[in-house]
Amino acid sequence: MKALFANKKLRADLILIAALLLLAGILFLALNHGRQEGGVVVVRVNGAEVERHSLSLSGTFPLNGGSNILVIQNGQAWLSEANCPDHICVRQGKIHYTGQVITCLPNRLTVTVEGGESDGVDFVVG
Amino acid sequence: MKTKKVTVMAMCIALAMILSYLESLIPSPGIPGVKLGLANLAVIFALYKLGWKEAVGVSLLRVLLVSLLFGHAASLMYSAAGAVLSLLGMILLRRFDKLSCVFVSVSGGVLHNVGQILMAWVLMGSNVVFYLPVLILSGTVAGVVIGVVAALLVKRTDIGERKQF
Incomplete structure (x- = not known):
């Protein structure tokens, strides 16, 4: 039993x-x-969009007052530096498909790949 | 609450904190929220050996203390959301005698991750659901491991048996 x-x-x-x-x-x-190569990366802080950059243009962008550094190169985006203790966002690697996300929990920041082309003016720093 | 019960509960909180610290030494696989959940061992132990109120105490005090000691400002909110959802599920499922410790642990592990995603959704927007599949998977695997160990602990220790209080 x-x-x-x-x-x-x-x-x-x-x-x-x-x-x-x-x-x-x-x-x-x-x-x-239906995931496909994305066109833009959208940066959000606290859920609100703060900037977007075309994936086809290379560049280095300090985000959120420099708390994280976003790098776009060869159609891929990643975070190269972060001021948080765990650096999980840096270890998340490179993204380029629509829907893919890099998240930095301590800074409440997300970087999402979305479809389409950037409609705004992109500037390249560095 | 008898003295012995208070003592065993305090021991569970201390254990949960040490387990959280040990876990923080394991490098993250690079996906936010993926973890083993070692501290859940102490919570499940308290749930089975002491009762649901004590388990709530162990879990919430552990979340608060660990966030203050080792965490960052945001970690408290994610951990608390995960802990509350996980506790609700585990307390409910614990009431069914036909469900095993592993069942309770797996449910707790997955609900913890779901709670964290919900909090991240509130704080950062819906795009974080992208992580949900891998977090359900990791919560299940971690829940099995923790559940098997917790079942052994509950079975092999006579500390905190109800008859002693």
Whole structure:
């Protein structure tokens, strides 16, 4: 009887794990569906857009008063420096597909790749 | 609350803090929010051995103290959001005797990550949902590991058994 209960528990565990893995897989496919090379990177602080830059132009941009340094080169964007203790945003690497995000939690900053071309005037620093 | 219960609870908080510190020494894989959640061991232990109120105390005090000691200004909000959602789920699921420690732990791990994403959504906008699939995956894997260890701990220790209070 005890073994039976143990098996029932195990079965519930396995069903939960399978359901969660399935959910993660479906969400991954849904979020990455139709992803393509992006055109612009949009920088947001506290959820509000502060600047956008074309991915086709290279440059180095200090963000958020210099808390993070954004680099755009060869159609890819990444954060090269950050003043936060964990530097997770720097380690997130390079992004170029639409929807991809780099997040800096301590500075409440996100860098998102979006489709289309930049409509504003881009300036190149450095 | 008897003295022994207070003592065991204090020990759980101390353990949770040490486990949080140990975990901070492990380099991050480069995705925000992906972690093992070692401190959840102490929370699950308290939940099974002491009761739900004590588990809430262990979890929330640990979040507050660890954020003050090792965290940055924003980490408190993300951790608190994750901890509250995770606690609600684990306390609820703990009530069902047919569900195992691993079930409770996996649910807690995933809910913690979902709570963090919700807080990040509020603070930084909806584009952070991009991280949700990988955080559900990492929460599940971490939850299994922590759940298996927690089940052993709960089974093998007689500290904090209800009959002793």
